[in-house]
Amino acid sequence: MLLNNYQLLLDDPSGFLRLTVLVASSLVLAVTVHEFSHALVATGLGDKTAKALGRLSLNPQKHLDPTGTVMMLVAGFGWGKPVPVNGDNLSHGQTGMALVAAAGPLSNLVVAFLLALPIKLGLLDYSGLALNRAAHVMTGGPWDALADIIGMAILFNILLAVFNLIPLAPLDGSKILAGFVPPTQAEAYARLQNNGPVILIGLIMLDYMLGLGILWGLIGPVVGLLTSLAIGY
DSSP: OGGGGHHHHHHOHHHHHHHHHHHHHHHHHHHHHHHHHHHHHHHHTTOOHHHHTTOSSOOGGGTOOHHHHHHHHHHSOOOOOOOOOOGGGSTTHHHHHHHHHHHHHHHHHHHHHHHTHHHHTTSSOOOSOGGGGGGGTTOSOHHHHHHHHHHHHHHHHHHHHHHHTSSSTTSHHHHHHHTTSOGGGHHHHHHHHHTHHHHHHHHHHHHHHHOOOHHHHHHHHHHHHHHHHHHOO
16 A cells, blocks of 8 residues: 555655555554454354454454554555464354354455445545545545545455455455365365465565556455445445
8 A cells, every 4th residue: 555655755754644644544443343353253153262362352452463464554465463263163164164254354344334324425525545645635624534534444444355355365265265165175175275375475476576466456346346335436
């Protein structure tokens, strides 16, 4: 995110600082809701591991991974601290694990759509995602500033949800899909997921080094569609 706006740091340091605060606060909200929801559903399905480790909490410090936070803040792709889950304790077996995995992205989408209600109802004037006008974030009146804050929070919640639905380990999509893989294909699927982190990091590096835009080409249209559905236009 901020990496794409490095020129703003040179042209308008105060604007870059405002943008950094806005992105950071939206990131903290999205990651906290995401990881808390994993812990909540795991606890509800019978596994108390996350609760025993203090992860059943809305305290951001319990859920932020330093490296993942920096990556999300700078590059737009990152992660929170994984919630430990013991699948043997979950009811419904593999389906239970899929439900725990789905809880994170689903919670982000719920938050995004709830935050978008004032915009969809016409209570806030919203001219686009704050990153499209980075130099002007939070420079208007209080209502404009509120629109920027909500807009950025919507963006990060939808982005985190969609990115995590990519079916590659360690992302949630890999665990969700595992709940539907036929037993005869389970071994082959597990081998694929063993290479998931390498494939994912490779795609991210290729995108930034060569500007291929592979990941954004995959998730960008979905992020745009969900944003349009949330805000109503």
